[in-house]
Amino acid sequence: MLNPLSRFFAWPALLLLGALSSMGSLAQAQGASGSSAPELRAKFEQLAPLLKNNAFRRPLVIDSSESSGQVRGDVYAVVEHPFGKVQQALRDPARWCDVMILHPNTKQCEPPLTGQSVLKVAIGKKLEQPAEDAYPLNLSYSLASSAPDYFQVQLRAAQGPLGTSNYRFVVEAVSLPNNRSFIHLSYSYASSMAGHLATKAYLATAGRSKVGFSRTGVDEQGNPVYIGGVRGAVERNAMRYYLAIDACLQALDTPGDQRFERRLERFLASMEQYPRQLHEMDGQTFLDIKRRQHARQRQAGTQVSAN
Template identity: 35%
Template sequence: MSRCPVAWMIWSPSQGGRSRRHRRSALRRLLFVLLLACWPLSSVLAQETLREEWGAEVARSPLAEPIHVASEERRYSISGSVHARINEPFDGLATVLGSVAAWCDILFLHPNVQACLHDDGEAPAAMQLYVGRLESPLAAAERLELRLRVTAVGENYLAIRLEGSRGPYGTREFLLHLQAIPDEAGHSLMYLRYSLAFGAPARLALRAYFALGGRQRVGFSVEAIGADGEPRFVGGVRGMIERNVMRFYLGLVVHLETLAVPEPERLDARLAGYFAATDRYPRQLRELDEASYLALKHRQHAAQQALRPR
């Protein structure tokens, strides 16, 4: 993933939508959309519908944590999603995650995000993401423009979108979509979806990547159980998008967990926390050892600071 210049970018719900379970899930999603149209009149019913659906997704996760990862590949688009229960109260999420500065901090933790600049003065708030290979200098990074939109915020529901119309290598229609609702005992349920469309240049770059260094890389969805009893994880672009949406999700959680850390110590705390979180899944997410990751991000942070207006 990380050594491919487009591989960090790619997302969705699980494949196989023709099954009865997925038809039921689609009907529940449609019901929720209709309920939202009547918000707040039907907010309690909508929240319960969503809690039931998301809770069921989390419950069937094969992971040791309450996280379920899925993906879907179509001809010219890819998507990946995370359903999760987080140990954070819903109150305050909108204030924190409605900030473009917070999202810059979250996305910067990804090894391939070399810098992120933001402008809170625009409406909607804008950010510029610099994306490149692990070993590449900032001057060689590709730039991606994103806009932050808080599309719904209330006592029981939060929806935030990060959108970009054009990206490098023929990619387009970027969307990082977060939804959250309160759960019992000070927890929250969250749904994070990452999607994009791509053209011929991105297709060629991905084909070359998977023919070479990315051949053995896998995601989180279990396609089958082998004769040895071990799970067989999805690969290819679906594996890639699952790795990336999981990285974004873990970065978001680490950001929330380190808000109380004093500002001078916050970067180090977030970098260490992010490495520890991703290293729980070494098969999918291990790119560097801890010392190399920390050194890389400190160099990138210094270069990012040099980009900021004086």
């Protein structure tokens, strides 16, 4: 079993967040519920220079904010997929298990039963761990908006561990020219004093050497200094979840019996592009863990599909 502190930091309270210190806070400029198609297109135009020129080597921008017990993060990215393809993949609640299961901390994901809307996710350690020893996260899915050129989905959980609450995960997308799409992911939650103290304790011990993607300066040798602490932690998970979505989109045209392997290998290859932030274990170890998880879920009948 995980001790309470370790289990807390396996929890997705550190997901889908990040920062670009030169930008200020994009999160303050947009409501937690997302936007409309015109607003999202305007955001794309605003971020165009950063999407073209950034440290991620892909068209992506991450921003985060933290104040008064609330934590929020936003990820904006351009993907080389037509809008209809993105909409079909990401507005299907069952398909979100394909995304969630790739994350190293996800031990299991059960898609909603017919006529229901709750994803049952188990979040735990990055290394091998039985799903029953992980934290259960029940995410309620809703399709907030769907149009020919725009959609928005929301995943919510009322309660989390150690006094955290009001988890909200919003994903929206709009069509772009040349068969591309612009995706926005927003993640937010509320933290109690217990959660705040647990965070500080972790970051002062096991998480001390870990960093995010935003540069805060340079050292005496001229090397970049990356943000640490809570913002560093949320940036790492922000990138992991974006890469998981990208891997799922990349695998949509793969034959069904090869799709899981395509998603998994694509996700690992993308994570390894950022070893300073995202390398946690040997790549083969990661693949073996995820393959065993997939096999167990297929056997139990809880996987979204056999692929």
